[in-house]
Structures are given as structure tokens and as C-alpha cells.
Amino acid sequence: xxxxxxxxxxxxxxxxLASLLAMLTVGLTLIFGIMRIMNFAHGAMYMxxxxxxxxxxxxxxxFWAGLLFAALSAAAVGAIFExxxxxxxxxxxxxxxxxxxxxxxxxxxxxxxxxxxxxSRDVQLPEALAGVVLVMDxxxxxxxxxxxxxxxxxxxxLTIVILKSRLGxxxxxxxxxxxxxxxxxxxxxxxxxxxxxVGCGFAGLGGFLAVPLITGYIGMGSSAIIExxxxxxxxGMGSFLGSAVGSLLVATTQSFGNFYFPDLSLVVTYLLMIGxxxxxPGGLFGEEE
Amino acid sequence: xKYAVPIVAMLAAAPFALQSYQVTLLTEILIFALFAxxxxxxxxxxxxxxxxxxxxxxxxxYACAFALLAGWPLPIAIAAAxxxxxxxxxxxxxxxxxxxxxxxxxxxxxxxxxxxxxVFKWNTLTGGSDGLTGFARNAGPxxxxxxxxxxxxxxxxxxxxxxxxxxxxxxxxxxxxRAIVGVRENERRASAIGYVPRTLRIVAFVLSGALAGMxxxxxxGFLLFVSPEILHWTLSxxxxxxxxxxGTGTLIGPxxxxxxxxxxxxxxxxxxxxxxxxxxxxxxIVVIAAPKGLWGIKASLAAxxxxxxxxxxxxxxxxx
Numbered sequence: 001x002x003x004x005x006x007x008x009x010x011x012x013x014x015x016x017l018a019s020l021l022a023m024l025t026v027g028l029t030l031i032f033g034i035m036r037i038m039n040f041a042h043g044a045m046y047m048x049x050x051x052x053x054x055x056x057x058x059x060x061x062x063f064w065a066g067l068l069f070a071a072l073s074a075a076a077v078g079a080i081f082e083x084x085x086x087x088x089x090x091x092x093x094x095x096x097x098x099x100x101x102x103x104x105x106x107x108x109x110x111x112x113x114x115x116x117x118x119x120s121r122d123v124q125l126p127e128a129l130a131g132v133v134l135v136m137d138x139x140x141x142x143x144x145x146x147x148x149x150x151x152x153x154x155x156x157x158l159t160i161v162i163l164k165s166r167l168g169x170x171x172x173x174x175x176x177x178x179x180x181x182x183x184x185x186x187x188x189x190x191x192x193x194x195x196x197x198v199g200c201g202f203a204g205l206g207g208f209l210a211v212p213l214i215t216g217y218i219g220m221g222s223s224a225i226i227e228x229x230x231x232x233x234x235x236g237m238g239s240f241l242g243s244a245v246g247s248l249l250v251a252t253t254q255s256f257g258n259f260y261f262p263d264l265s266l267v268v269t270y271l272l273m274i275g276x277x278x279x280x281p282g283g284l285f286g287e288e289e
Numbered sequence: 290x291k292y293a294v295p296i297v298a299m300l301a302a303a304p305f306a307l308q309s310y311q312v313t314l315l316t317e318i319l320i321f322a323l324f325a326x327x328x329x330x331x332x333x334x335x336x337x338x339x340x341x342x343x344x345x346x347x348x349x350x351y352a353c354a355f356a357l358l359a360g361w362p363l364p365i366a367i368a369a370a371x372x373x374x375x376x377x378x379x380x381x382x383x384x385x386x387x388x389x390x391x392x393x394x395x396x397x398x399x400x401x402x403x404x405x406x407x408v409f410k411w412n413t414l415t416g417g418s419d420g421l422t423g424f425a426r427n428a429g430p431x432x433x434x435x436x437x438x439x440x441x442x443x444x445x446x447x448x449x450x451x452x453x454x455x456x457x458x459x460x461x462x463x464x465x466x467r468a469i470v471g472v473r474e475n476e477r478r479a480s481a482i483g484y485v486p487r488t489l490r491i492v493a494f495v496l497s498g499a500l501a502g503m504x505x506x507x508x509x510g511f512l513l514f515v516s517p518e519i520l521h522w523t524l525s526x527x528x529x530x531x532x533x534x535x536g537t538g539t540l541i542g543p544x545x546x547x548x549x550x551x552x553x554x555x556x557x558x559x560x561x562x563x564x565x566x567x568x569x570x571x572x573x574i575v576v577i578a579a580p581k582g583l584w585g586i587k588a589s590l591a592a593x594x595x596x597x598x599x600x601x602x603x604x605x606x607x608x609x
Contacts, residue, residue, distance in 0.1 A: 106569030270403035
């Protein structure tokens, strides 16, 4: 393999990983940006979505059914958490939300373990996604190409909804001034529940899409949450552009790192974060506090 | 503090009355209690929600293991471990306190993960995922070996934990300790008086790290085994649960919370595999219903009772 082919391969890997990471972190950013809640249960949602998706895909014999159920189940659990618990606590400070959602992550993780057991699980790729494509005469997994396309589409739709639609306008106005928005006759509670559910739905979607690469296991949420916190810290909390750029940076470190310095790639990821924070404590695109 | 002497005396007598595994369990409780108390120095008193408190704990444990492997006496190994944890906490405290609130929590988490990744990957030094074994509680200077046995080590832990509680209490009642609480309560006023909030936060962070390093060193001396597991962030989560359960902002509350968690773990894991589920639910209930924890409930009950018993004092307060 020539250097050019290798770099092209690693570059495509980076893009597919980045699109997965962006789907994971966009929900975290959405929820934090609108509601000022740093959702510690996000990783557990990711894992939960993956498990429900795997079961749904097996039951229906269809990968796409798994995809749908992964997103819907995580969104439903998110809606339950928000409307049953979090909405009664908006007077509390940000740190107590970190504690409560940390408790929720334990509950969700252990409930999943109770329901599905501790074994890891896999999912059958549909034939349309199972093959390889030739990129400059080198084989590259088709599934990773699909990930790039799917991620870009999903994130693109979310961006358009938030920036162009009336719902997006309301969501943005709630993040600016919830009381004033409420006074204008908007049902703020419902929109917050919806926002939380959509954020969690993206986590579930990301979890299921990650299964063909990493196989599903109970601990996948606890590594994902750390990874997404690192990305959010690099990009800046609450910034969509930040979560995209952060995902791209972390994915680059990981895919190139795993090839050139496999033992150090994880360490380099954390060093990258520390370096960015030394330079800008609020993250690359965050507001200075 | 008025119960401290009888409690310590009772604990000190425990090895004569209890079975071997119960002494072991008590040792484990005391070490976890010290760990929880150390976290509360920054979490309760300085309101720094660290999700990376395993870092000084784990580093202390590894440092103690290395020192014991090198043949150093146990007390010196513990002292060295505390030194290492303290020195490590200074730059990390300086860096982390550049952020505040949730960002601070995530930064500490990431630093702890960095430590975990290094320990996990650096096979030649740390033994990687297998960890370190093959060390013993070496006798002290002049061949003193009173703490080498199981009971002797329990007494050493008891003395250390009580001494650290006493020291931390003294510090929190000192001018600097009060200033740290002052910054927590009203940062603007504290800086108007002339305190530098960030410096005080770093002091609390480093002190807390030193105590955690000591708990970690005791952990290594207790199990005579260390592995990357003690640097995994889930342990940070458990110690946070202990602190919140017992009551933040008090040194004794987190110790009680820690004891409850170790006991609950032992009792529940015999019955069900999903004790984290029970713990998670309990934790959520406490955070929502009793933000000051179990010790806080006790304190407010005691205040109500004493008010009822002494109405004249209450009236006087109401009048003034």
C-alpha cells in the first residue's frame, strides 16, 4: 500500500469515526445548549439504544428496524427522564444535574444488564452495506462509507431544523430566555421534553451504528461518555460547530494514532484536550466563562 | 467530636471481639471513609465537583506499591505516596481550576482517564492490566513490625484515619479553611475582603488530593495488590455517591456514607448482582430529597428537637 493510499484509507476511517462521534456528541451539545444540563446518562443512552436496536434487528430480521428502534427507544427513555424527573428540578444548579444524571446512568446501565445480561452482542449487516468499495484500488468497508453519508445527512437535517424551522426558532429562544418564551404563549415544557428526547435519540442512534464496528457491550456507554466529554471540552460546551470540530480532531488522533502509535493514541487524545484547554479554557468554540 | 474517643476505643477493641473477615471489612470501610472524606474537602467545602478523584487515590496506591516493592518500610512508603499524590495534585489543580462547575468536573474526569490510560498501557512499569503484586507490608524503622499482621494493620489504618479526620477538621476550622467556605458561599464578597478564590480552591484541591493519596496508599498496603481498576472513573462515581449520601460539607457525613456503601455492597452483592442499580436509585432519591445527605437530615432533626425542648431560646432568637 502506498503512502497516499494509506493516508486516504486512514482519512476515510477518520471521517466515518468522526461522523459517529458527532452523532454521539450532538445530542449532548443540544441538551446542554438549550437546557444547561450536562447529561451524564448520555453514554448509558448510547448503550441502551444499541441493545434495543440489536434486539429489534434480530427480531425483525432487519437492520433498519434496529436503527429505528434504537433511536426511538433512547428518545422515549429520555422523554421519561425529563418529564418524570428533571423538569421538577430546574431550580437546581448545573452540578446537581450532573449528579442526578450520573445516578440515572447507573440505573439505566444496570437495568440494561438485568434485561439483556452481560454478554456482548453483534448485529448482522444488510447485504447492501456488507461489502467493500475500492478506493484507489484498495478495499474499504462499505459500512464506513455509509456511516459518513448517514452522519452528514442526520446532522444536516438537525442543523436545518434548528436554524430554519419555527420549532428551531422556539428552541433557540428557550435557550436565550425560557421565561420570556413561556410568556409569549409557547409551551416551554413540551419543547424541553422534545429537545431532551431528540438529544437522547441521537445517542441511541450512534450506539446502534457503532455496534458493527465495536460490537455491543454493557461498558460501551461508560467509555463513550468520557470520549464525548473530551470532545465537548475541546470544542466548547454547547457549541455545535465545536462538537463537530472536536469529533473530527479526536477521530483524527484515534485513527492515525491507532496506526502509528497504537499504545499512545488514547494518551494523545487527552493531551490534545489539555493542550486546547491551556490555550482556551472554554474550548475552541466555547464562550469564555 | 465528643463521641470520637469512645468510637475510636470501640473500633480499636474490635479485633479482640470480631471474626477475621469482619476486621478485614472494617479496614476496608475505614480506608473508603478516608477516601470519601478527602473528596469532601474539595466537593463539600470548596464546591469543586471532581469526577476524577480516583487519580490521586490510584497514584497514591501505585506509589506505595512501588515503594514497598523497593523494600521501603510501610510508613515511609505511605509518606512517599502522599508526597507523590500531593505533587501531582498541584499542576492538575492549577489547570482544572481554570474552569468551574460542570467544566471543572469534566476536566478532572479527563485527567483521571489520562492517568488510567497511562497506567493501563505502560506495561513495563505498571504491569498493565495485570497490575502489581508480590509486595508485602515491610517492617518499619528499627525492625518495628507491629502493623504487619492483619490486626496490626487495622490499628495502623484506624490511627491514620482518625488522625487525618482530626487534622482536616482542624484545617477547616482554621482561618484558611473558613476562607475556603467563604469563597463557596459568596465568592464576590470573599474577593472583596482580599482573598484570592482560585488560590484557595487550589489549596483545597491539593489538600484533598494528599488525603486521597494516603487512602490509596493504605489501599495498596491493605490488599497488597494494585491494578488499573483503582484508577477507573467508576470508582470516582462511587466515592461521590458516598459523599452525597452521607452529606456534603461535613467531614463525618461522607465517612458514614462510605461505611454504608461498603456494607451495602457486601450485603447486597450476596443477594443480587445488580447492587449498583439499588445504589443508583438510592443516590437519585438522596440528591433530590435530601441534598444535604443523611448526616444533614440528622442535623436538621436535631435542630428541630432542641428548638422544641428549649422554647425560651427559640423565642429569644425570634425576637432579636
